[in-house]
Amino acid sequence: MVAAFSFSKGLTTLSGLLLLSFGSLAASQIEDQAEQFFRSGHTNNWAVLVCTSRFWFNYRHVANTLSVYRSVKRLGIPDSHIVLMLADDMACNPRNPKPATVFSHKNMELNVYGDDVEVDYRSYEVTVENFLRVLTGRIPPSTPRSKRLLSDDRSNILIYMTGHGGNGFLKFQDSEEITNIELADAFEQMWQKRRYNELLFIIDTCQGASMYERFYSPNIMALASSQVGEDSLSHQPDPAIGVHLMDRYTFYVLEFLEEINPASQTNMNDLFQVCPRSLCVSTPGHRTDLFQRDPKNVLITDFFGSVRKVEITTETISLQPDLEIMESRDKKDWMDEELMEPLQYAEQLPVAQIIHQKPKLKDWHPPGGFILGLWALIIMVFFKTYGIKHMKFIF
Amino acid sequence: MAAALPLAVLLLLLLGPVGGGHAEPPRDTLREELVITPLPSGDVAATFQFRTRWDSDLQREEGERITLEKDNCHLLVSHYRLFPKALGQLISKYSLRELHLSFTQGFWRTRYWGPPFLQAPSGAELWVWFQDTVTDVDKSWKELSNVLSGIFCASLNFIDSTNTVTPTASFKPLGLANGTDHSFLRYAVLPREVVCTENLTPWKKLLPCSSKAGLSVLLKADRLFHTSYHSQAVHIRPVCRNTRCTSISWELRQTLSVVYDAFVTGQGKKDWSLFRMFSRTLTEPCPLASESRVYVDITSYHQDNETLEVSPPPTTTYQDVTLGTLKTYAVYDLLDTAVINNSRNLNLQLKWKSPPATGALNRGLVFAEAPPVPFLYAQRYVSGYGLHNGELNTLLYNTHPYRAFPVLVLDTVPWYLRLYVHTLTITAKGKENKPTSRPPAVLLAPVGEPHIPTARLPLLSPSVLSALVPSVVAAKPVDWEESPLFKSLYPVSDSSSYFVRLYTEPLLVNLPTPDFSMPYNVICLTCTVVAVCYGSFYNLLTRTFHIEEPSTGGLAKWLANLIRRARGVPPL
Numbered sequence: 001m002v003a004a005f006s007f008s009k010g011l012t013t014l015s016g017l018l019l020l021s022f023g024s025l026a027a028s029q030i031e032d033q034a035e036q037f038f039r040s041g042h043t044n045n046w047a048v049l050v051c052t053s054r055f056w057f058n059y060r061h062v063a064n065t066l067s068v069y070r071s072v073k074r075l076g077i078p079d080s081h082i083v084l085m086l087a088d089d090m091a092c093n094p095r096n097p098k099p100a101t102v103f104s105h106k107n108m109e110l111n112v113y114g115d116d117v118e119v120d121y122r123s124y125e126v127t128v129e130n131f132l133r134v135l136t137g138r139i140p141p142s143t144p145r146s147k148r149l150l151s152d153d154r155s156n157i158l159i160y161m162t163g164h165g166g167n168g169f170l171k172f173q174d175s176e177e178i179t180n181i182e183l184a185d186a187f188e189q190m191w192q193k194r195r196y197n198e199l200l201f202i203i204d205t206c207q208g209a210s211m212y213e214r215f216y217s218p219n220i221m222a223l224a225s226s227q228v229g230e231d232s233l234s235h236q237p238d239p240a241i242g243v244h245l246m247d248r249y250t251f252y253v254l255e256f257l258e259e260i261n262p263a264s265q266t267n268m269n270d271l272f273q274v275c276p277r278s279l280c281v282s283t284p285g286h287r288t289d290l291f292q293r294d295p296k297n298v299l300i301t302d303f304f305g306s307v308r309k310v311e312i313t314t315e316t317i318s319l320q321p322d323l324e325i326m327e328s329r330d331k332k333d334w335m336d337e338e339l340m341e342p343l344q345y346a347e348q349l350p351v352a353q354i355i356h357q358k359p360k361l362k363d364w365h366p367p368g369g370f371i372l373g374l375w376a377l378i379i380m381v382f383f384k385t386y387g388i389k390h391m392k393f394i395f
Numbered sequence: 396m397a398a399a400l401p402l403a404v405l406l407l408l409l410l411g412p413v414g415g416g417h418a419e420p421p422r423d424t425l426r427e428e429l430v431i432t433p434l435p436s437g438d439v440a441a442t443f444q445f446r447t448r449w450d451s452d453l454q455r456e457e458g459e460r461i462t463l464e465k466d467n468c469h470l471l472v473s474h475y476r477l478f479p480k481a482l483g484q485l486i487s488k489y490s491l492r493e494l495h496l497s498f499t500q501g502f503w504r505t506r507y508w509g510p511p512f513l514q515a516p517s518g519a520e521l522w523v524w525f526q527d528t529v530t531d532v533d534k535s536w537k538e539l540s541n542v543l544s545g546i547f548c549a550s551l552n553f554i555d556s557t558n559t560v561t562p563t564a565s566f567k568p569l570g571l572a573n574g575t576d577h578s579f580l581r582y583a584v585l586p587r588e589v590v591c592t593e594n595l596t597p598w599k600k601l602l603p604c605s606s607k608a609g610l611s612v613l614l615k616a617d618r619l620f621h622t623s624y625h626s627q628a629v630h631i632r633p634v635c636r637n638t639r640c641t642s643i644s645w646e647l648r649q650t651l652s653v654v655y656d657a658f659v660t661g662q663g664k665k666d667w668s669l670f671r672m673f674s675r676t677l678t679e680p681c682p683l684a685s686e687s688r689v690y691v692d693i694t695s696y697h698q699d700n701e702t703l704e705v706s707p708p709p710t711t712t713y714q715d716v717t718l719g720t721l722k723t724y725a726v727y728d729l730l731d732t733a734v735i736n737n738s739r740n741l742n743l744q745l746k747w748k749s750p751p752a753t754g755a756l757n758r759g760l761v762f763a764e765a766p767p768v769p770f771l772y773a774q775r776y777v778s779g780y781g782l783h784n785g786e787l788n789t790l791l792y793n794t795h796p797y798r799a800f801p802v803l804v805l806d807t808v809p810w811y812l813r814l815y816v817h818t819l820t821i822t823a824k825g826k827e828n829k830p831t832s833r834p835p836a837v838l839l840a841p842v843g844e845p846h847i848p849t850a851r852l853p854l855l856s857p858s859v860l861s862a863l864v865p866s867v868v869a870a871k872p873v874d875w876e877e878s879p880l881f882k883s884l885y886p887v888s889d890s891s892s893y894f895v896r897l898y899t900e901p902l903l904v905n906l907p908t909p910d911f912s913m914p915y916n917v918i919c920l921t922c923t924v925v926a927v928c929y930g931s932f933y934n935l936l937t938r939t940f941h942i943e944e945p946s947t948g949g950l951a952k953w954l955a956n957l958i959r960r961a962r963g964v965p966p967l
Contacts, residue, residue, distance in 0.1 A: 092500065092591035092620055100592050100620035115616050118548050119593040125550055142538045144545020342640040346572040348894045349803065349861055 042156040042197045045306045046149060047072050047082045050131060052163030052172045054088040054123075059243040060234050062090045063104045064162045064204055064250040066112040071257040072158065076306035083134055083149055085121035087163075087173050097240060104246050104254065106238040120147050128178045135159075136189045153194035158202070158303045162250065165205030167228055168213075184214040191217040198291070200303040204249050206231040209285040221291045221298070223271070225249030226282035233281050248280045262305050268295035423449040423477040425603050426686040427610045430724075433692065433703060433745060434508045437657035437665045438623065441672060442512055443610060445602055447647045449478040450636055477683060478647060479601040481546055482631060486645065489539050490526040492579075493570050496543060497628035500590040500620070501654075502900050505772040510718050513650055515626045516857035516898040519549055519588035524568050525579040533559075536581045548593040554583040557810060558856075565805040565861050570632025571643060584807060584856035586901040590625060592616040598627055601649060609681025609729070610689070613673040614651070624654040668744040676742040680729035687729040691743065694722040704746045710734065718893055770795045771802070771862050775899040782907035787814070789858055789899065800892075805859040812855070812904060857898040 049072070051065035069084055091102050091113045102113040121130060133139050134149050151157055163170055169177040190196055201222040203211050208224030215222065225232040225247065234244035235251045246254075252275040260266055272286050272295070288295050299305075367375070425447050432440045475483055485491065497515035505511070523539065525532050536559065544551035563577045595616050599606045606614055619625060630648040655672055657665055669676050680687040690713065691705050709725035710733065716722075727734050727741065735741050772792050779785035791802060808814060948967070956966040 089589045089591055092589055098617070098621075100616045111617075113592060115592065116596055117593050118596055120545075120548065122548070122550050122593070123589065125552070142541040144542050146545045146548075343571040343573065343635065343643070344640070345570070346567040346575055348567050348569075349801070350567075 041154065042302065043154040043307060044151070045077050045081060045156050045158070045303070046151045047077055047158040047160070048085075048134065048149060049082065050085045050126065050159075050161045050163075052087050052126065052161065052170060054174050056090070056093060056095050057243055058088070058163075059090050059102070059241070060246050061162045062086055062088065063102050063112060063246050065160065066102050066117070067104050067246070067250060067254040068160045068202075068257075069117070070112050070114065071254065071260075072304055075257075075260065075301060075304050076262050076308070077304075078306070079118045080146065081306070082118075083121070083147065084117075084119050085126045085131065085134075086119050086123075087126040088123055095242075103238065103241065104251070106236050106245060108238070108240070118146070124173070126173060128172050128176050128182075131172075131178070132182070132186050135186045135195075137193065137195060149195070151195050154197050155195070156198045156200070156303055156307075157196045158200050160202045160204075161211075162204040162247070165203070165207060165211065167207050168210045170203070170205055170211060180211045180214045183211060184216060187215060187220060188217045191219075198302070202253075204232060204247050208232060212287050215287070215290060218290055219292060220287075221268070221295070222287040224285045225275075225280070227285050230282040249275050249282070249284060252279060257300075257304065260300050260304065262301060264299075264301065266300045268298045268300065271300060422451055423447060425477050425681065425684045427681065427684050428686075428688050428690065429610050429613075430512070430690045431667075431692065431743070431745070433665075433667070434654070436507050438508070438654050439657075439667045439672065439745070440508065440511075440624075440652065440654045442653075443614070443649075443651040445611070445649045447477050447479075447603065447649075448634070448644050449483075449647070450642075450644045451478075452643050477603045478645065482601065482629075482647060483645075485539070485542065486631065489535050490529050491523060491539075491631070492526050492572075492633065493524040493568055494521075494631040495523070495569070495628070496521045496547070496630075497626060498547070498549065498588065498590040498594050499624075499626040501622070501624035501626075503624055503626075503654075505769050505897065508654065510769040510771075510895065511652065512718075513626070513628065513652060514896060514898055515628060516584055516586065516859070517901050518584060518586035518856075519551060519590075520582075520584045521551060521554065522566060522580065522582040525581075527576060527579060529579065532579055532581065540583070547597050549588060551585070551588075553585060558585070558807070559583045560805075560807055562805050562859075565803045565859055568632070569630070570634055570646070571640075582807075586856050590627070591620065595619065595627065598629070598649065598651075601629070601647075603683045604681035608679055609684055609687055610677065611681070612677065613669065613675050615674055618672065618674050619651075619653055621660055622653045623656045623659075624652065626653075627651045665747045666745065669742050676740040677729060677735065678740045679735065684730075689727040689729070689741075689743065690724040691727075691745065692722060693725050694720075702747075706744045706746065707734075707741075718895070768794050771800075771860070771895060771897060773858070773860055773897055773899050775858055775902060777902055777904055782905055785904065787855075787902070791860065800862055802860055802862040805861075807856040809855075812906065855902040855904060857901050860897040860899070862895050862897070 047069075049065050049069050051061045053061045065084070065086060069082065072082060073079070090096060091100050098108065100113065101108070101111045104110050104112045121134075134147070137149065139148055149157075161170060163172070165171060168180045171177050187199065187201075190199075196219070198219045199221070201212060201215075201220060203223070204225040205211075207226060207228050207230065209227045212220075212222035212224060213228075226249075233248050235246045235248045237244045253271075256271065256274045268288075272284075275284050277283050291298075425445065427445045428443070430442045430444075432442070434440055482494075485494070497520045499515040499517050499520075502517055503511050503514055521540065521543065523536065525535060529535055533556065537555065540551045540554040543549075560582050561577060561580055562582050566580060566582060567575055595614070599611060599614055602611050604611055606612060628648075628650045630646075630650070632646055632648075633643045634646045636642045636644040655667070660672075677689070691709070693703055693705060693712070705725050709727060710731070711726045711728075713724045713726050714721065715724075727743065729735065729741070770793060774790045774792075776788055776790075777785055778788055787806075789804065789806075791804075793799065952967055959966050
């Protein structure tokens with residue numbers, strides 16, 4: 001009886017201990033799950049940076065795009081994951097007093113063009129059609145890899161556009177425009193094809209907020225430099241270059257991003273506060289209703305930086321050269337010498353052929369047309385005049 | 396994780412037994428050269444050449460792939476060491492025999508600067524020889540231009556059937572050739588193409604040492620584009636592997652030519668140094684290079700009390716016949732430790748010891764001596780008045796003292812610019828002669844099918860002139876691809892002449908535009924004609940006259956009568 005009682009007591013303590021451990025395990029698991037729920041589920045980052053304006057006086061739009069490009073590269077997104085579209089060439093423009101440079105701060109403090117830039121779509125290639133094809137992935141099969149947006153359903157994409165715009169449209173190359181409805185439809189196509197996990201859309205044009213009014217796909221967060229009815233203004237001109245170097249909104253965004261490093265925990269709410277009305281003159285706007293997470297849990301580096309998941313393993317694998325391949329290669333080399341006759345270089349200008357070319361002999365054809373008619377006329381006149389009896393002297 | 400271990404073991408077993416270390420001789424070599432040529436106008440020209448030779452026969456290994464049953468036989472062409480993988484894969488995928496691509500900004504002024512080592516037309520030029528195994532050359536050409544536009548960040552995808560030509564005489568293969576069927580050649584020029592840092596970046600990344608060591612350290616974009624002339628090119632061709640020429644190696648030549656302007660970059664002074672030109676100095680040779688040399692042209696600058704002093708003094712000099720004239724070069728071999736040992740860097744300096752009287756050198760384009768006039772140079776311009784008619788003139792100058800030489804001219808014009816070939820006249824020594832003989836005098840082929848023309852003015856591509864110029868000094872026959880850059884770059888069997896290819900400047904032609912005021916004119920004229928002619932006839936035919944009783948006056952008369960009655964005057 002005592003043994004049974006002690007056995008049952010032991011059993012209950014054992015079961016109690018087990019329940020306790022299970023409970024704590026479950027609790028920590030739930031905690032993990034809760035944390036992971038708020039962390040973004042993306043595995044790679046892409047950026048599409050578009051400048052849509054031509055001409056030298058739109059230098060600032062190219063500088064805007066290049067400064068975002070520079071920040072995004074610095075925070076870790078590689079060139080292969082960035083699609084950079086610049087509608088005109090400012091750096092090597094003949095009007096640029098400092099070739100191969102694009103400055104964002106006056107007195108030429110910061111060269112955002114740098115030494116390592118790769119522009120994917122240049123000058124006349126930046127069109128509405130190409131932009132929409134890049135976004136939706138409907139690209140002709142011969143397009144090179146660097147010009148494609150090869151994102152999947154776990155990609156976070158940053159889309160930055162700048163140029164001249166109006167209420168509901170953005171001007172491309174001074175000859176065509178993209179409307180906010182087309183853009184919203186393109187994003188919906190991307191969502192249906194599962195081409196993004198989350199999308200951050202930033203636009204720096206006049207009346208920029210009109211461009212994100214029509215979005216209806218989930219997981220999109222949008223920022224604009226000005227509201228409908230307001231103009232976005234440029235920041236500062238440089239007397240040596242002679243044009244305005246940057247737009248205000250992007251200038252302050254660049255200053256904000258310069259303080260971010262790949263490990264920083266700054267979130268989107270700080271980005272919304274960049275450039276208040278006192279600095280920007282226009283009122284920047286943002287739209288987060290389509291976004292599922294709370295902006296204060298979204299890190300800046302979720303879009304501007306790059307995710308690299310690295311697993312360290314202690315296993316080693318050693319690769320051995322395959323002797324059989326090397327033997328066959330050596331044999332092949334030896335066989336080469338035997339088989340081929342000596343080759344020669346082609347004569348660049350075969351002078352002998354050109355100078356000593358004999359004139360082609362023309363084949364003789366019987367006369368036709370006018371000459372034939374003329375001779376027939378002459379013969380007819382002769383015989384009419386002198387009579388047919390002279391024929392026998394001729395034939 | 397647990398399954399990976401036996402898998403790894405299986406992998407080791409499959410790869411075969413470990414043999415003794417079979418050290419393979421390297422199958423590719425890199426040679427880099429820089430030639431600095433002071434030009435007579437005070438400018439300085441710098442030409443880089445990086446040659447990577449890969450002793451591998453890509454076609455043979457392609458053929459082997461079919462015969463060998465091994466699964467891993469494709470490993471034979473997948474090990475790239477110095478030769479860049481991007482280009483190696485292009486050669487095998489599109490079955491290329493040769494590829495020549497150049498990007499140029501500016502124009503080489505042959506008259507003032509002398510003949511260049513390598514000349515390229517303004518904009519982008521691409522010409523390719525395909526292998527004779529290619530079935531659809533046009534399709535491969537289109538795909539190749541798209542792939543190259545991605546590699547070099549250029550708009551080469553604008554090359555299509557409307558600006559591609561198949562030259563039948565001007566271009567011959569520069570590498571080993573087994574018969575030249577011109578249907579496998581395609582040539583296109585994009586004269587509007589801009590060259591900037593984004594084209595230089597991928598070009599630099601193709602180099603084995605890639606702007607970290609050796610001569611490529613000097614390639615800084617902000618200095619290289621602040622020049623009067625910038626040209627970078629990539630040339631791939633098959634060459635002989637040995638003197639017997641029984642097997643093929645692939646040679647990749649990357650060249651970059653820049654001309655620094657004395658008055659823009661140099662502030663009028665003629666002294667140059669590597670630091671002044673490139674804002675860098677040479678510190679160490681590229682460890683992967685088998686040769687790494689700098690040559691400075693020191694010929695013919697010992698006349699007229701003006702000497703060129705090069706510091707540090709060269710250890711060796713090299714004399715050779717380049718482009719028909721005998722030249723002397725000072726050689727600095729970076730692999731020779733005596734060259735870079737004291738200061739750990741090499742900053743070549745060129746100083747002119749000019750006499751004090753020639754202060755005018757710094758102002759305007761006054762030359763210390765007459766520039767060496769090259770034997771062949773050309774100009775092209777548009778003449779004629781009005782938009783409807785015009786003339787395209789190409790002037791060729793031959794300043795050789797006594798020899799004449801044949802020149803081939805290739806002109807590419809867009810389809811919407813109509814040239815009347817029957818009006819072609821060739822004027823030589825003041826006498827005109829019309830070309831009466833049939834090909835090869837004029838070979839005309841239509842360029843592409845008509846399509847909707849763009850609204851831009853046509854920029855005519857530069858003319859290509861090819862000529863075999865007899866040189867004044869005979870050169871010794873030498874294995875020409877082993878020798879450095881400035882030895883003749885084109886294979887010529889006759890060593891008493893050298894082959895030269897010149898490009899003229901691109902031309903901007905104004906095409907007639909429709910008169911947009913015509914609708915207004917038509918409306919005005921039609922309305923006037925209708926009103927005057929038809930209106931007059933209508934009136935004549937339909938107008939009738941009635942007699943009408945005059946009106947009695949009405950309200951005004953009644954009011955006036957009222958006032959007259961008030962005055963006592965008799966009414967109207």
